[in-house]
Amino acid sequence: MLKFLIDADTGIDDSVAICYALRQPNVRVVGITTSFGNTTAPQGAENSLRLIKMMDPGYEVPVVVGENKPLFGDWHGPEYHIHGSNGIGGVELPETDQKPLDMKAEDFIIEMAREHGRELTIITLGRMTNLALAVQKEPNLPQMVKNVIFMGGTFKERGNVLPHSEANIFGDPEAADIVFRAGFDLTMVGLDVTHKTQVTPEALAKLKKYASPENQAFADYIIKATDDVYFPFNHAQNNCLDRSPVHDPSALVYATCPQLFKTVRVPARVECKGEFTRGMIVTDFREYPFDAQYVNICVDVDHVRVLEKIISTFTAKAFKI
Ligand code: RIB
Numbered sequence: 001m002l003k004f005l006i007d008a009d010t011g012i013d014d015s016v017a018i019c020y021a022l023r024q025p026n027v028r029v030v031g032i033t034t035s036f037g038n039t040t041a042p043q044g045a046e047n048s049l050r051l052i053k054m055m056d057p058g059y060e061v062p063v064v065v066g067e068n069k070p071l072f073g074d075w076h077g078p079e080y081h082i083h084g085s086n087g088i089g090g091v092e093l094p095e096t097d098q099k100p101l102d103m104k105a106e107d108f109i110i111e112m113a114r115e116h117g118r119e120l121t122i123i124t125l126g127r128m129t130n131l132a133l134a135v136q137k138e139p140n141l142p143q144m145v146k147n148v149i150f151m152g153g154t155f156k157e158r159g160n161v162l163p164h165s166e167a168n169i170f171g172d173p174e175a176a177d178i179v180f181r182a183g184f185d186l187t188m189v190g191l192d193v194t195h196k197t198q199v200t201p202e203a204l205a206k207l208k209k210y211a212s213p214e215n216q217a218f219a220d221y222i223i224k225a226t227d228d229v230y231f232p233f234n235h236a237q238n239n240c241l242d243r244s245p246v247h248d249p250s251a252l253v254y255a256t257c258p259q260l261f262k263t264v265r266v267p268a269r270v271e272c273k274g275e276f277t278r279g280m281i282v283t284d285f286r287e288y289p290f291d292a293q294y295v296n297i298c299v300d301v302d303h304v305r306v307l308e309k310i311i312s313t314f315t316a317k318a319f320k321i
């Protein structure tokens, strides 16, 4: 059984990643912590709780509200123009009686590491603020858990905030650099692969058509959530193509099917300064590289099989593109 702790800024692609994880028969989601980004950390927790209710995984998934701003400085607020008024495209999912745990996200991360030890994979889908605070509080965290997989950053692909910077890293580069230096077995699922895997409204329509009965609510939700702002935003940002990159679900597919990805292993740090480079992942291929830890960076992907894997999770029969 794979054990995942997911840290998310629960927006639209985060929600698909969470639902994907909750539907894997060989995965147990031991908890969800939230951070600021696509929406606020409290709203992200509310979204996560409602998604858990919708998916009804058959076991309890605790949710904890995390940090609502970066380690330094302020936060400009949610990405309403990408993820809608509430982070999930303005869709009002049914309420749930489950409440977030009354504790700090970093304490929950440490507690889960103590409980599940080297079986635990921490997957971050937003800013790395909660994880940075956790490792500052418990410096042995990297040795306590199995690994960390994060959606964020870019290696050779263009950035989506600055020329070389991706939103999750740009949103709190100091936190990301703390995680990069901490000693985790760390894998980056960045724009080099998430831009290659793309979903269209037609693929979602097929998901709905073939969704198994227990996934009908998810299919209805994701079509509504992407309709108003997510596909139109991506249409404008991605050369006017009617398709969207598959960011956060790609990290979950990596966590369950790493054989679909090609990685390189290289010393890397996060640039925390620079008018044009803040949030850039700096890799060093020199013979005598700078003092940095090795990171596994996804550089290529079997994007057809990744998309088929995601859609098949929710359909009655294996889905072929
Ligand atoms: O750059 C893409 C990332 O930013 C995704 O995690 C998306 O959900 C947003 O957080």
Ligand code: CA
Residues within 6 Å of the ligand: 008, 009, 010, 011, 013, 014, 037, 038, 125, 126, 248
């Ligand atoms: Ca995210």
